[in-house]
Structures are given as structure tokens and as C-alpha cells.
Amino acid sequence: MRLRIFTEPQQGASYQTLLTVAKAAEDLGCFEAFFRSDHYLKMGDVDGLPGPTDAWITLAGLARDTERIRLGTLMTAATFRHPGPLAISVAQVDQMSGGRVEFGFGAGWYEAEHTAYGIPFPASLGERFQRFEEQLAVITGLWSTPPGETFQYEGRHYRLAEGPALPKPAQSPRPPVLIGGTGAKRTPRLAATYADEYNVPFCVPEETAAAFDRTRAAVRAAGRSAPMVYSAAQVLCVGRDDAEVARRAAAIGREVDELRVNGLAGSPAEVVDKIGRFAEIGAEAVYLQVLDLSDLDHLELVASEVAPQLR
Incomplete structure (x- = not known):
């Protein structure tokens, strides 16, 4: 099982x-990737200070300030950006990182942050998915167009004519594309068509298994031969004893009993057992949602007492 850190800035x-x-x-060595959300507005009863940071500007900085760890988003919102400039930004960050970028991409959902920052938000879920699908076609098409050739696209929402399809990412033919969610039809179809990895966030193993099965069925229906990586995202709350678990749960405003059901919570042994349940249903990677970013000892505990048991 591969471990990845997932933050909510x-x-x-x-x-x-x-x-x-x-x-x-990166220094602890057992975490292969650092991911962040793509949001412009806080959620829940927190002050959110000092305020939002842009996902791809952050990752550009990390591309230069780190050396080995992979970098990505869960998930970049299609509603925030136009597909052509987004393809350029991600390709550039991939170049800046030496080919360490992974592109998690979603349709966008949080209407309040759009209102707060003057970003148009299609009210219809159907339109958001139409735009999302067209953006997937455009972005992956731009990246995969052979050097020296141009890219054309004629969709309902986006049109590109004689696009130079530059710059190219460092990774060939493109950075890995991640699509996530638990939608029953559109999400599995889009994952089978465009994604290298399918991620299920914040679900119990039984729900995650059902979502994996829907995407596996979509992969078969598409006649796809390329492998698909299956992964899960879970909030992390591990402690050496009950008091430490309770302290970490309180720090993020959650209850221990609830986290034991809906996350990776408890002793290292309990967390290893829960991760094993995700491995049994086919998850190859787990994204550990770390909400208290001041608690670096939390990461050290995973590195010393959880990760060695997963090898």
C-alpha cells in the first residue's frame, strides 16, 4: 500500500x-506524494487564516522547494479555470518539478466559494459535467498531441483552433490523471475514458468496494487495456494511546468513535488493520487527510509505527 499525504489548506x-x-x-521517506485540495473558501467553523492559497501556485513553489516527493491535487475544480491555460500551468509545474506532478481533476461543487470570488458557477450539475468532460478531452488532447502538430477541438462549451499544444509536460505522454467520486454512471465512464487513477474519498470500505466495482465495469465496457489504479482517501487520526487519539480528534473537531468508522483512527494497529481492509478490495494507495498541519509528530508516528507494517 502506497501512502500519500492530503491537505486542506x-x-x-x-x-x-x-x-x-x-x-x-519527503524527509520521512515513507510518503510518496503530497497532495492538496483546490478550494478558495473555508468550510465549517474555522477562521481559515491567513486565507486561501491557489493550488497550482502552491505546487509550483513546492516543485522548486522539494526534490523527490510527488505533487498533486484532489481535486482541481474544472469551474475555476479554462482548459487551455490549465493545461499550460500543469505542464509547466510538471517541468519545474522534473516530472513529479499528478493531475487530480473534478467537476467542481462548492457554490459558495464561486460566489465569494466572482467565479461563474453553472447551476446545473449536468452542465458542470458537460464542461468537465470537454475539459478532460481538451487537456489530455493538448498534452498528447505530437510535437510540431496542432490541436483542434469543437465542443459545446470549448473550441480550440490550430492550438500549438505547448508546452509539453515533463512526463510522457502526460502526468497521471486522477478522477474521483462515487457517482454511479458519469464518473465511472469518465474515469474509464480519461483517468489513470480512480479515487474514492471518505467512504467506508463497503461503499468504496461498490464504487471500485462500478468503475471496473466501466473499464471493461470501454474495452480498455491500460491499467487503472484504485485508491481511497481517509481522514487520519492515529495515536500511541487513547488519550493521544482523543487529543488529535479534538484538535480537528471530530469524535473518536465517528472517526473509527469514517476514517483511519485509533492505535497504529487499528489503522494498519483498516488500511488492510482497503487493500483487500483493491486499493493500491491511500491518501491520508491531515487536517492539523502543525502536528508533524502525527506524520512521524505513521512513518515509525504504521508504514513498516504495510510493506
């Missing part, structure tokens, strides 16, 4: 905080 984190966590994850 809109809840309150400066670039320096994110860099500190990313460097700690």
Missing part, C-alpha cells in the same frame, strides 16, 4: 506551512 495554511509539511513528508 483552505481551512487555514500559509505556503510556508504547506512547505513544512511537504518537506517533512
Whole structure:
């Protein structure tokens, strides 16, 4: 099982905080990637200070300030950006990192942050998915167009004519594309068509298994031969004893009993057992949602007492 760190900076984190966590994850050696959300507005009863940070500007900085750890988003919102400029940004960050970028991409859902920052938000879920699918076609098409050739696209929402399809990412033919969610039809179809990895966030193993099965069926129906990586995202709350678990749960405003059901919570042995349940249903990677970014000892505990048991 591959371990990846997943952060939620809109809840309150400066670039320096994110860099500190990313460097700690890199230095500990057992975490292969550092991911962040793509949101512009806090959620819940937190102050969110010092305010939001942009996902791809953050990752550009981390591309230069780290050396080995992979970098990505869960998930970049299609509603935030136009596909052509987004393809350029991600390709450039991939070049800056020496080919360490992974592109998690979603349709966008949080209407309040769009209103807060003047970003148009299609009210219809159907339109958001139409735009999302067209953006997937455009972005992957731009990256995969052979050098010296141009890219054309004629969709309902986006049209590109004689696009130079530059710059190219460092990774060939493209950075890995991640699609996630638990939608029953559109999400599995889009994952089978465009994604290298399918991620299920914050579900119990039984729900995750059902979502994996829907995507496996879509992969078969598409006649796809390329492998698909299956992964899960879970909030992390591990402690050496009950008091430490309770302290970490309180720090993120959650209850221990609830986290034991809906996350990776408890002793290292309990967390190893829960990760094993995800491995049994086919998950190859787990994204550990770390909400208290000041608690670097949390990462060290995983590195010393959880990761060695997963090898």
C-alpha cells in the first residue's frame, strides 16, 4: 500500500506551512506524494487564516522547494479555470518539478466559494459535467498531441483552433490523471475514458468496494487495456494511546468513535488493520487527510509505527 499525504489548506495554511509539511513528508521517506485540495473558501467553523492559497501556485513553489516527493491535487475544480491555460500551468509545474506532478481533476461543487470570488458557477450539475468532460478531452488532447502538430477541438462549451499544444509536460505522454467520486454512471465512464487513477474519498470500505466495482465495469465496457489504479482517501487520526487519539480528534473537531468508522483512527494497529481492509478490495494507495498541519509528530508516528507494517 502506497501512502500519500492530503491537505486542506483552505481551512487555514500559509505556503510556508504547506512547505513544512511537504518537506517533512519527503524527509520521512515513507510518503510518496503530497497532495492538496483546490478550494478558495473555508468550510465549517474555522477562521481559515491567513486565507486561501491557489493550488497550482502552491505546487509550483513546492516543485522548486522539494526534490523527490510527488505533487498533486484532489481535486482541481474544472469551474475555476479554462482548459487551455490549465493545461499550460500543469505542464509547466510538471517541468519545474522534473516530472513529479499528478493531475487530480473534478467537476467542481462548492457554490459558495464561486460566489465569494466572482467565479461563474453553472447551476446545473449536468452542465458542470458537460464542461468537465470537454475539459478532460481538451487537456489530455493538448498534452498528447505530437510535437510540431496542432490541436483542434469543437465542443459545446470549448473550441480550440490550430492550438500549438505547448508546452509539453515533463512526463510522457502526460502526468497521471486522477478522477474521483462515487457517482454511479458519469464518473465511472469518465474515469474509464480519461483517468489513470480512480479515487474514492471518505467512504467506508463497503461503499468504496461498490464504487471500485462500478468503475471496473466501466473499464471493461470501454474495452480498455491500460491499467487503472484504485485508491481511497481517509481522514487520519492515529495515536500511541487513547488519550493521544482523543487529543488529535479534538484538535480537528471530530469524535473518536465517528472517526473509527469514517476514517483511519485509533492505535497504529487499528489503522494498519483498516488500511488492510482497503487493500483487500483493491486499493493500491491511500491518501491520508491531515487536517492539523502543525502536528508533524502525527506524520512521524505513521512513518515509525504504521508504514513498516504495510510493506
